[in-house]
Amino acid sequence: MPKEDGIPVISSTPTGIARTFPITHKRTSPPPPPHPTMVRFFVGLAALASVAFADITFNCIGYPSKTGGAFGVSISGAITKLATNETTFPVWSGVVPGTTSAVQYSYVELDATGAAVKTEAFARKLNQTTDTSTDNEFFDRPITYHEIVRLPYTYLATYPSKSKAFKEDQIATIHLTAPAATIQAMNAAPETEADVKVTFRFINAKTIYTQNNITLKTSGKSSKEFAKQSYKFKFDTDYNQTFFSRPNLKLRSMSTEPTYLREKLYIDMLNSVGVPTQQVNMHEFAWALFCPVLSIFITDALHRCNVYNRDHMFVCSSTTSRTVCS
Structure with missing residues (x-):
């Protein structure tokens, strides 16, 4: 095939004879580089676009x-x-x-x-x-999330179901509001197991969950001899009270176990071999004793200390409507 300028081009003529036509290329010099001011302008726009207001x-x-x-x-x-x-x-x-x-x-x-x-x-x-x-x-706690390595599962337990309350990578806060006199009387005589009605508030990184008129009393047997009491909450499902579908919640003081590891470790070990158990997690606990005369919230010594002080840290456990482990 004939070539012109090294590139073949074919065209049909009325007589059916193929002809070739040359293609010419216009030679141009490269464009000048952009002005430095324009470069800085576009870089600034890109940086601004990457930061959202x-x-x-x-x-x-x-x-x-x-x-x-x-x-x-x-x-x-x-x-x-x-x-x-x-x-x-x-x-x-x-x-x-x-x-x-x-x-x-x-x-x-x-x-x-x-x-x-x-x-x-x-x-x-x-x-x-x-x-x-x-x-x-x-406040003043630099870590909100911390991943805890879980034990491997040999058999997967299917009961009880997981709850929003038990986020293993964070420490939640439980805040109670109640008349000061009734709380002081309950703690002064824990063996009586007197009931107290409280406003219950659960707070974690994503949730603020409040329930009113929840029944609170001290929990345990020999643990009542210690200054730091364990507590039990009862949510009346007949009145639509619930703690993420759970009717009961316990705060275990762990007065005889300063590491706070035993309860969590043995529950995790049981779960890893397929045994259904209660759920446990670390929670922080605070009173807000309401004084009707002053109409202010008064936080007692339970929270007038460093947030890592063990006096207001509890292991929290709960079950579903059936008791599977106590």
Whole structure:
């Protein structure tokens, strides 16, 4: 086939004779490089697009050390006061508008005048850059989630079902509100097993769960001899009371087991060989004794200490409607 300029081109003529036509190429010089100012402009746009601006809600779990105190969130030294109410306490929340997804922040305890009392010594950041709300994060506790390596399952137990209350990678907070006199009387004479009606609030990283008029009493036998009592909650299913589909909940004081490992370990071992058991997890426990005269929440010595103090840490256990292990 004839070629012109090295490239064959075929065309049909009226007589059916094929002819070739050359293709010409226009030679052009390469374009000039972009101006440095334009390069910086586009790089800046790309960086801006990678950072999302949003109205982010911050959530801090905390107990002020003084009457009238509160909590806030500090971003680049600017403090925004957080708020709470009777339906969310001790969770303090607030929105900081125009915050970027790359924000670093710390929570601050405030006094009654709004002045800083204590600031966390570490910086926090959002779990995901797409988040518009933080988890419920305990004040001055740097770790909200910690993965615990589970024992391998030889046989899989199918009963009881898992509950939202037992997140093994976090320590939840249980907060009770009740008249001070009735709680003090119950703890002073635990052997009587007197019932007390309380407002029950369960808080973990994602959940604030409240139930009213829950029955509380001390639990155990020989453990009643210790200053730190164990407790049992009863949820009346006839009145739609429930703790994530469970009618009972126990807080075991573990007064004779300072490591807090025994209960969790033996339950995990039973589960690993297919034996159905109660569920257990570590929970933090606080009283909010309501004083009708002052109409304020008073947190007793149970929470006037470092959050890792064992005096208010409990192993929490529950079963479904059938008792499978006690």
